[in-house]
Amino acid sequence: MMKSIFISFCFLLNLVSTAQEWTHDLDHAKEVAQKEQKDILLVFSGSDWCAPCIKLDNQIWQSEAFKTYAKKHLVLVRADFPKRKNNQLPEEQQKKNNALAEQYNTYGYFPLVVLLNQKAEVLNKLGYKNLPPSDYIKAIYEK
Known part of the structure; x- marks a missing residue:
C-alpha cells in the first residue's frame, strides 16, 4: 500500500513540476509564440498507456538539455x-485535444511531436526516437 501511495505521489509531483512549462491550449501558445518569437511544439501523448510516450517524457522532455533549449526557443503544448479512468481529463480539455488531433494527428500516432510556426502551420512531425536529448532536439527540426 505504501509503495503505491509513493508511486502515486511521485507521478503527481512529476506532473506539478512540469505543469509550469507546458500549456494545453494552442490558442494561448500561438499568442505566446508570436509575442516571444518562438516556434510551438505540440506533443500528442498517452501518458498512462503509451510506453514510447512515457520514454519520450522521461528521456527528452524531462532532460535539462531540452528544458534549457525549450525555454529559449519553444512554446510547449501537450495534448494528452x-x-x-482515474486519469481522464475534464470534458472541455478532452474536446480541445480531440480537435487538435483532428487537425494535426489524423492517423492517431502516439507519440506524435509536431513542430509548428507561430501561425500554427506544420513545419515538421516526428515520433519517438531513441536519441540523446541534443540529437532529438536536432531531429525536431529535420525534415
Whole structure:
C-alpha cells in the first residue's frame, strides 16, 4: 500500500513540476509564440498507456538539455489522451485535444511531436526516437 501511495505521489509531483512549462491550449501558445518569437511544439501523448510516450517524457522532455533549449526557443503544448479512468481529463480539455488531433494527428500516432510556426502551420512531425536529448532536439527540426 505504501509503495503505491509513493508511486502515486511521485507521478503527481512529476506532473506539478512540469505543469509550469507546458500549456494545453494552442490558442494561448500561438499568442505566446508570436509575442516571444518562438516556434510551438505540440506533443500528442498517452501518458498512462503509451510506453514510447512515457520514454519520450522521461528521456527528452524531462532532460535539462531540452528544458534549457525549450525555454529559449519553444512554446510547449501537450495534448494528452490517457486511457485509465482515474486519469481522464475534464470534458472541455478532452474536446480541445480531440480537435487538435483532428487537425494535426489524423492517423492517431502516439507519440506524435509536431513542430509548428507561430501561425500554427506544420513545419515538421516526428515520433519517438531513441536519441540523446541534443540529437532529438536536432531531429525536431529535420525534415
